[in-house]
Amino acid sequence: MDQPVPSSAYPVSARNKVKRLHERGFYDRETIWKILDAAMLCHVSYVIDGQPFCTPTIHWREGDWLYWHGSSASRMLRQLKAGAPVCLTVSHLDGLVLSRCGFNHSANHRSAMCFGIAGIVDDPGQKSRAFDALIERFYPGRPAMMRANTVQEEKATMVIGMQIEEASAKVRAKGAGDNDEDLETPLWAGVIPVETVLRSPEISPQVPAGTAVPPHVRLYGEGRRLDDALLEAQALYEASAK
Amino acid sequence: MDQPVPSSAYPVSARNKVKRLHERGFYDRETIWKILDAAMLCHVSYVIDGQPFCTPTIHWREGDWLYWHGSSASRMLRQLKAGAPVCLTVSHLDGLVLSRCGFNHSANHRSAMCFGIAGIVDDPGQKSRAFDALIERFYPGRPAMMRANTVQEEKATMVIGMQIEEASAKVRAKGAGDNDEDLETPLWAGVIPVETVLRSPEISPQVPAGTAVPPHVRLYGEGRRLDDALLEAQALYEASAK
Numbered sequence: 001m002d003q004p005v006p007s008s009a010y011p012v013s014a015r016n017k018v019k020r021l022h023e024r025g026f027y028d029r030e031t032i033w034k035i036l037d038a039a040m041l042c043h044v045s046y047v048i049d050g051q052p053f054c055t056p057t058i059h060w061r062e063g064d065w066l067y068w069h070g071s072s073a074s075r076m077l078r079q080l081k082a083g084a085p086v087c088l089t090v091s092h093l094d095g096l097v098l099s100r101c102g103f104n105h106s107a108n109h110r111s112a113m114c115f116g117i118a119g120i121v122d123d124p125g126q127k128s129r130a131f132d133a134l135i136e137r138f139y140p141g142r143p144a145m146m147r148a149n150t151v152q153e154e155k156a157t158m159v160i161g162m163q164i165e166e167a168s169a170k171v172r173a174k175g176a177g178d179n180d181e182d183l184e185t186p187l188w189a190g191v192i193p194v195e196t197v198l199r200s201p202e203i204s205p206q207v208p209a210g211t212a213v214p215p216h217v218r219l220y221g222e223g224r225r226l227d228d229a230l231l232e233a234q235a236l237y238e239a240s241a242k
Numbered sequence: 243m244d245q246p247v248p249s250s251a252y253p254v255s256a257r258n259k260v261k262r263l264h265e266r267g268f269y270d271r272e273t274i275w276k277i278l279d280a281a282m283l284c285h286v287s288y289v290i291d292g293q294p295f296c297t298p299t300i301h302w303r304e305g306d307w308l309y310w311h312g313s314s315a316s317r318m319l320r321q322l323k324a325g326a327p328v329c330l331t332v333s334h335l336d337g338l339v340l341s342r343c344g345f346n347h348s349a350n351h352r353s354a355m356c357f358g359i360a361g362i363v364d365d366p367g368q369k370s371r372a373f374d375a376l377i378e379r380f381y382p383g384r385p386a387m388m389r390a391n392t393v394q395e396e397k398a399t400m401v402i403g404m405q406i407e408e409a410s411a412k413v414r415a416k417g418a419g420d421n422d423e424d425l426e427t428p429l430w431a432g433v434i435p436v437e438t439v440l441r442s443p444e445i446s447p448q449v450p451a452g453t454a455v456p457p458h459v460r461l462y463g464e465g466r467r468l469d470d471a472l473l474e475a476q477a478l479y480e481a482s483a484k
Contacts, residue, residue, distance in 0.1 A: 015293060021313070040349065041335045045287035045296035051257060052294050054287035056333035056353045071263070091298035093283045093438070096462065101388055102377050103395040107282065111298045135344050145429050146343055153345040176446040186453045187387050192462045193441035196335070203432040204418040211428045220338065220434045 015115055016166040026169040029064075035112040035169055036061050036090050037234040038227035040138065044068060045087040046080060046118070059088065060137040061234075062241075066114060067121070067130060069159045080160050086118040088162065092227060094173065096192040100182035106172060108191060114167040121159040130159040133237075139216035140236040196226045257357055258408040268411040271306075277354040277411055278303050278332050279476040280469035282380065286310065287329040288322060288360070301330065302379040303476075304483075308356060309363070309372060311401045322402050328360040330404065334469060336415065338434040342424035348414060350433060356409040363401040372401040375479075381458035382478040438468045 009027040010016070018025025026032065036042075042059040045052055059068045066088055080086070095108035121127050131154065132143040176189040200222040201213075219236075220229045251269040252258070260267025268274065278284075284301040287294055301310045308330055322328070337350035363369050373396065374385040418431040442464040443455075461478075462471045 019313075040338070041333060041351075043285040043287075043296050043298075043331060043333070045285075045294035045329075047289050047292065047294050050289065051327050051357075052287035052289050052329045054285050054296055054329040054331040054355065056285075056331060056351070058349060071261075085293050087287075087294045087296040089285055089296040089298060091283060091285070093468075096282070096380070098381065098384075098459070101395070102373055102385065102391050103399070105377060107300060109283075109298070113296065115293075131344055135347060138338070139340065142340075143344065147424070147427070149344050153343070157345070175444070176448070178446070178448055182389070183448050184450065185389070186450050188445060188453055188456055188459050189449050190443055190445040192443045192459070194438060194468055195441055196436060196438045199435035199437055201432055201434045202417070203430060204420070206418070206420055206425050207431050208426065208428045211430055214430055217340070217430050217434070226335075226436055 010164065010167045012168075013166055016113065016168040018168050018170055021170075024170045024172055026171065027167070031171070032112045032114070032167045032169045033061065034231070035092065035110045035171075036066070036114070038110075038231050039090045039092065040226070040230060042068070042088050042090045044118075045089070046084055058134075059090070060134055062133065064164045066116075066162050066164060067134070067159060069130075069134065069157055071157060080118045080120065083117050083119045086116060086162055088114045088116075092196075093194050095194050097172075097176055097190075098192070099176040099189050100178045100185040100187050104177050104179065104182075106177070108172050108174070108193075110169070110171050110173075112167060112169045114162075114164045116162040116165045118160050118162040121161050124154070127154060127159050130161075131157070136240070137237045138230070138233055139214075140219070140233055140240060141214065142216050145214065198222060198224050198226055198229065252406065252409045254410075255408055258355065258410040260410050260412055263412075266412045266414055268413065269409070273413070274354045274356070274409045274411045275303065276473070277334065277352045277413075278308070278356070280352075280473050281332045281334065282468070282472060284310070284330050284332045286360075287331070288326055300376075301332070302376055304375065306406045308358075308404050308406060309376070309401060311372075311376065311399055313399060322360045322362065325359050325361045328358060328404055330356045330358075334438075335436050337436050339414075339418055339432075340434070341418040341431050342420045342427040342429050346419050346421065346424075348419070350414050350416070350435075352411070352413050352415075354409060354411045356404075356406045358404040358407045360402050360404040363403050366396070369396060369401050372403075373399070378482070379479040380472070380475055381456075382461070382475055382482060383456065384458050387456065440464060440466050440468055440471060
């Protein structure tokens, strides 16, 4: 993997500059990549004839490149075929923040917005490798345990790639921020933390008896935080790709 | 509250028609509202000079109207002031779905995409009521326990409203979908459920000793699913608004 130095920052322009509460803004790859890699779900914004669309999908990252996929019939992917400006955003909700006045209510969160030009990965070899990368990134070691995709399966699905041109992150991770004049108000204030966690894996009744639980399933162990598991999977993926 | 019959459906056009795996698509208000109301976080897509932006924010709903807010300095809100086409999407990740071949991997999810023209709520009375609604919807009874917002606070924040013109939902809630020819493959397949849950509330050290825990904090009890708590809060909010 040819990756830039993780501590280097993306360029800042009017497009990605954090305007609101700019002290919560970050532009360095380390912060942004960690937010991206801790999530499976992203939201992709694109424009068709002036109409914005916001489509949820699964993304994965290799260095400065983001990838996602979808049916060859989908509205989003037909639009992106020509190469189109996209904003891909990942957000984590980490806590509800209740303060003594309405204005100081907030939410703890981590979010990353990434800008670039999205295009189709249409070289058949590159596309096959991308499908394997998608599975390998989330479930390290699993592609080697499966049959290859059929030609028909790969035709039915498109892969989109986008080099991140600019990006920014916003992070809030602290308690209630009350004004001095509100501190005597006898009203509960504080943070109610929010976590996205994994529950006990439910094996398909169609799996042959005696089939082992592979390490990439144990990685998503019951009660574990999803973001921690996804970061571990990404680290394994990057180590195996070296 | 003047609400349409919950079972009635939004109109379907090329914009909101679910094209990919259309058997997972829904257009009825009951399904779409439940997905919206079960989340605090949404993603709003809008366009500035052909460039799409995808901004995470907190939304709330009153009948067919969606609301969100932000700093008067924010890029999004300055753009929307004139009234602009928007797509607001809410997504819940409910499970990782592992199948015997790469193509049949998936994710259980609930998502809703809503289309409309967003505009600023600039009547001062309406705006004040919207700020109260924002707090009341998430924390029923809390606005009555707080001081009123100052004029300065309300000036620093904009409220955006959008009537839902069209919307669609997509839901996948089932196990691995393996092809018949893959059923003998001795590879673990199934679902790893994902839940977003609440952790123990952390009171601010600045709150006076002896301050009670109000019912709207107990509603977000430790270990409870966030979506369940948000649906209960919305039901309380709608009941109190009647």
